[in-house]
Amino acid sequence: MALTGRTALVALLGALLAPLGPGWLAGLTGLLAAGVLVDLALAGRIADLRLARSGATTTRLGETVTVTLLVGNAGRRRARGVLRDAWVPSAGASPRVHRLDVPAGQRRRLACTLTPTRRGDRTAARVTVRLSGPLGLACRQRRHAVPWSVRVLPPFTSRKFLPEKLARLRALDGAVTVTRRGQGTEFDSLREYVMGDDVRSIDWRATARRGEVVVRTWRPERDRRLVCVLDTGRTSAARVGDTPRLDAALDACLLLSAVAARAGDRVDLLAADDVVRARVTGLTRAEVLPRLVDAMAALEPTLIESDPGLIVSEVLRQERKRCLVVWFTALDAAPVEFGLLPALGPLTARHTVLVASVGDPAVSALATGRGDAAGVYGAAAAERALADRRRVTATLRRRGVLVVDEPADVFASRVTDAYLGLKAAGRL
C-alpha cells in the first residue's frame, strides 16, 4: 500500500481543528483512517492486470526504439493510477512513470522509448503498478515481472569509410586485373603486352602461337580466409578519448569484415581473454554483418590479463588453411613482450598475422608539452611510452608480423587499407 499527499494534507490541516478540542481531532483521525481503508478496499486489483510487451528487440547504439507495454484489465473494477516501467539505467527509458487508466475489461497501450547509452543486452526490470482508490487517500502497489530485453548493437560509425574502400576493391577486382600472381589468384585472360607489364607474366607458349607478345592476367585472389581476433582482456578496457579500445576494435572489425565479405573472402571471428568469449565461423556472404554484429553486441572488456597462448591455439585449431589473422590488441610493452611474443611462433609459421592497436592521441599530445617542469616531465614520460611502442613494433615486425598502430578516428580505415594492400599484393 501507499499513502497519497492528500492524506498527509488532510492530517496537517486537521491541526486547525485543535482549538475545538481533542474530540474533533480524534474524529478526524478516525475518518481519515476509515477513508484509507475504504480506498484500499475499493482500489483496482493489481493481480487482475494482464501485462505483455511487444516492440523492438534490437537497435544500434545511439538510435531510439519503442517498446510497447500492453496493459489489460481483467478485473471488475476500473484500474486507475500510475505505472513505472523500470529499465536498467543505461537503457535510457522514457517516460519514467506512465499514467494508467484502464476501465474493466479493456486494454491500454503504453509506449516506452529507449535510447540506450551502452552496447549489449539492456533488460527491463520489474513493472511497478500503483492503483489509487476512489477517494485518492491510499493506493495499492505491487510489482509485475514482464521480462524483455533489447540487444544494442555496435554503432558501426566507420560505415562512412565503406564506399571508399569498396571503390578501391572494385579497382583491384576485375576492372583492373593484376599481372602479379599470388596464392588464390585465378587465371583471367591473355592480352597483348604493353610497356610496364611484368616480364615474368609473359605467356611464352601463347606468344609463340600468336606471333606477338602476350601476357597472362590474373584476377585477384578470392575465397581467402580472414580471422578477426578480439582481445577482450584488461588492455581493451582502457579508454582512448571516450570509447574503450574494444569498441574501436569492434568498429574496425566490422568495416574490415564488410569489405572482405564483398571481396569474396570468408570471415571468422574469435573474441577471447583467458576464455573464449565469442566465436563465429562458417558465415555465408550475406549473413556476415548481421551475425558478427550480434556476436559483438554482448562483448564487454574484462579486467583480467588475456592469455595469448589460448588465443593462438584456438586460431590454429579453428583455421586449418592459411589465413590472415587480424589481432586487435594493445601494443603495451609488458603484455606484448611477456605474453604475445612468446606465443606468436606457431601462428606466424602457418598464417599471416596483422596486429592492430588503437593509438592514443593523448600520449602524442603529452609528448609535445613544453614550457614548465610539469609539461616537460609529461613529455618525457610520453616519449618513454612512445619509445616502448616503437621497440615493440620493431620486434613484432622482425618476427614477420604486420603492425597497424593508428589513432582511433582513422583506425578502422587504416586496418582495412592494410588488408586491401595485402590483397593487391597477393599476399593473402
Added chain:
Amino acid sequence: MTGTATGPSARQLGLRLRAPLVLAGLVLLATVLIGLAQSQQLRGELDPDATDPSGSRALRVLLEQQQIPVRRVAGAPEARVGGVAEDAGTVVLVAFPNRIPTEALRSIGSTPYRVVAVAPDAAALSALTDDVRPSGSAPVVARSPGCAAPPAVLAGEVDLGGRTYQAHPDTAEVCYGGTFTYGRTHGGGPLVVIGSVAPLTNERLGQRGNAALALAALGAGDTDKPAVEVRWLLTQPGQAGAGQAGLLDVLPGWVPLAAVQLLVGGFLVALWRGRRLGPVVAEPLPVVVRAAETVEGRSRLYRRVRATGRAADALRAGTLARVVPRVGIGVAPRPEAVVAAVARRAGQPEPVVATLLYGPPPVDDAALVRLADALDGLERAALR
C-alpha cells in the same frame, strides 16, 4: 558514456529544493535576529553591567568611586536579608518594580532600608508605601526641581519624565513636576520614586544634574543615613511571575494538541514521500580507465623525485628516433657518427650537438626545460 540515475539529477534536485531551502534560511535568519535583539534588550536596560546606552554601568562606577559597593540581586528575599548593617546605609534599587510580585515588594517595603523604585505602577507603589500615588505621565525633558528636597536642590536641572506621582505635602516631597518623589516606606525607610529610567542610564548620566540626582537618590553622601551598600534588584524574565511559569503554562491549551496533530501530519508526509514506486534498478557498470593514465602517472613520479636524468634520456631518445632515420647513417650508428651527421645537417657546431644529445643529465628542472627547448630547436633544424 553512461548514466546511472533514473531519478532527477543533482541539478534538478537543487532547483526543486531551492524555494524550501531559501524559506528555511530566511526563517533561521529571522529567528537569529530576533534572538539577538532580545538578548540585547535583556543585557541592556538599567543593568549595572551593561555598557550600551540604556545600561547603567556608568552609575555603578560612580558609586564604587564613592566607596559604595554595588551588589546585584535577583530576588526580593536576597535583597532583604543579610547586609552590612541591619538598617543603616543599605539601599535597595528596584529597577523594574512592576515585574516583581506584590508580596515581594511589600517585604522590601517593610524594611528600614532606603528604597529607590523606578517607575512603579499603582499596585507596586501601594506595596511599598501609602504616601505616594501615581497621577499620570509626562514626556522626558529637562526639568527644574521646584521643591526643597536636598537631592533635587543639589542636582538642579535634570532629564526626567515618564510616570508622574502625587503625594500629600506633609508626608512626601514632590519634585520635577511629579516625576521625582521623596517619601517613606511602610518600614520607615526613605523612599525615592523616579518616574523614568532616563537619569540613571549610561546615555544621560553625564548630562545636566543627572549624575548628582542619581547619586543623591541612592543616598550617597546623605547626612542622615549615608549609603554603605547598594543592592541592585534586577529581576530576570523567568522570575517575573509568582512561580516558575514555563512556556506551556502561558500557551493556550490547544497548542500542544495542534503540535501533536502536525507531528502526525508530518509523519504521513514522510510515509507519502518515502514510498518508492518500485525499487532502485541496479546495473553493473563498465570500468573507466583512460589509456594515457599510466603515462600521466609516470610523469608525476618523474616530477616528484625530480628525475631529470631519466626525463632527459627519454627526450633525447625521442629526438634521436626522429632525427637519425633522416640523416641516413644506418640502423645502429655510433654516437660520434650521429653527432657528426646531425651537426652537419642542422648546421650547428658538433660540441653543442654532442652536449645536447649525449651530454650530462640536467642539474635541475629549469635546466631540463631548457634542454627540451634546445632539443626541439635541433630537431627543427635537422628535419628542415
